[in-house]
Amino acid sequence: MNDFYPEIEPYNNFLLPVDEQHQIYVEECGNPNGQVIVFIHGGPGGGCSAKDRRFFNPEKFRIILFDQRGCGRSLPHGCLDNNETAYLVEDIEKIRTKLSIDAWHVFGGSWGSTLSLVYAQTHPSKVKSLTLRGIYLGREHDTNWTFAGGGATRIYPDYWQEYLNSLPQGAEQGTVQSAYEIMIGDDKELAMKVAKAWSIWEIRCCTLIPDQKFVDEATADERAWTLARHEAHYMFNQCFLTSDQILNNCDKIQDIPTTIIHGRYDIVCPYDNAWQLHQKLSKSTLITSEGAGHSSSEPNTKHHLISATNALVD
Incomplete structure (x- = not known):
């Protein structure tokens, strides 16, 4: 191989x-x-x-x-x-x-x-x-599958719940728009918290076999900040x-x-x-x-x- x-x-x-x-x-x-x-x-x-x-x-x-x-x-x-x-x-x-x-x-x-x-x-x-x-x-439905309560959230409901827990209003804010507004808002501490949680949610779903080292490497603060904010920016605007x-x-x-x-x-x-x-x-x-x-x-x-x-x- x-x-x-x-x-x-x-x-x-x-x-x-x-x-x-x-x-x-x-x-x-x-x-x-x-x-x-x-x-x-x-x-x-x-x-x-x-x-x-x-x-x-x-x-x-x-x-x-x-x-x-x-x-x-x-x-x-x-x-x-x-x-x-x-x-x-x-x-x-x-x-x-x-x-x-x-x-x-x-x-x-x-x-x-x-x-x-x-x-x-x-x-x-x-x-x-x-x-x-x-x-x-x-x-839009490709985005919703992963980031708006779609099919991915039914496969990994525990991971998705951990992401929702990072949002001030929990599941009520479980949309791309809500996360985007937080991550471009004035509260930088909250923005980073949500960016980190968004990134961890996605990267955890990336491998068939759980790989914590892969998750850690891909979600360091600087990488999480751009990954989550850029993704939300593009997804909110239908790419x-x-x-x-x-x-x-x-x-x-x-x-x-x-x-x-x-x-x-x-x-x-x-x-x-x-x-x-x-x-x-x-x-x-x-x-x-x-x-x-x-x-x-x-x-x-x-x-x-x-x-x-x-x-x-x-």
């Missing part, structure tokens, strides 16, 4: 100004002369980690990673101003142009799959292939997408080789997201990661992701 490639360090990194306010952190790893692949992280607001470099053979890939607006090492940290899907799409194009890349392979998971798809539909000639994991289509925008625009990417990898028991983004996307992309390959949930680090999913990237260069 495939495992992560050895740890590597960037050979180049920089902050790219993308407007008068935001600077995007960008790094390059691997082989400067290799096949170019861009990693699009999840969340929104998740940021990249050193682990994310390790899905790719560093001898064969020029690996581009970046932190989206307001999260990770991008500046200003936590900023939600001018933070919308269309801006993120154009930030990706600015990175490609800055690095003088004609076209590249695109790799994204969870929210990263959403952004990868919107980017490809906006700039199809710039995308050589799509490798997508844990599909999230950004629709700045029109209804069924991604599925309705699949004709624009029919000719892009696409591999979809999805955990059979994904509670954060249910499997039907991947199934519906696959039905719209007649040339796509859907790989079911059996015995896995949502996380890219689960053994079966990691194996399939690395197989998919290896196939791009073998």
Whole structure:
């Protein structure tokens, strides 16, 4: 079974100004002369980690990673101003142009799959292939499944109750809007408490087998602050997408080789997201990661992701 490639360090990194306010952190790893692949992280607001470099053979890939607006090492940290899907799409194009890349392979998971798809539909000639994991289509019912008392809360009612306990009015505030209003409000102590609880709720649901170390690493205060606030910001605004925008625009990417990898028991983004996307992309390959949930680090999913990237260069 495939495992992560050895740890590597960037050979180049920089902050790219993308407007008068935001600077995007960008790094390059691997082989400067290799096949170019861009990693699009999840969340929104998740940021990249050193682990994310390790899905790719560093001898064969020029690996581009970046932190989206307001999260990770991008500046200003936590900023939600001018933070919308269309801006993120154009930030990706600015990175490609800055690095003088004609076209590249695109790799994204969870929210990263959403952004990868919107980017490809906006700039199809710039995308050589799509490798997508844990599909999230950004629709209202996709959000409600996890964050508004939907199906996920019936599977993990104990975890959900712990999240509700962080809210001043408990279940009465168990909506995205209520959490969002708290997290952008003036009471910063309460905002952080809710952000932390939101993040713990989500990350606990990510793996089929409970993994406390994974939860702790993903919900440190700084990461929880951007993950929860960015997610609520995007979800409250329907991800700045029109209804069924991604599925309705699949004709624009029919000719892009696409591999979809999805955990059979994904509670954060249910499997039907991947199934519906696959039905719209007649040339796509859907790989079911059996015995896995949502996380890219689960053994079966990691194996399939690395197989998919290896196939791009073998």
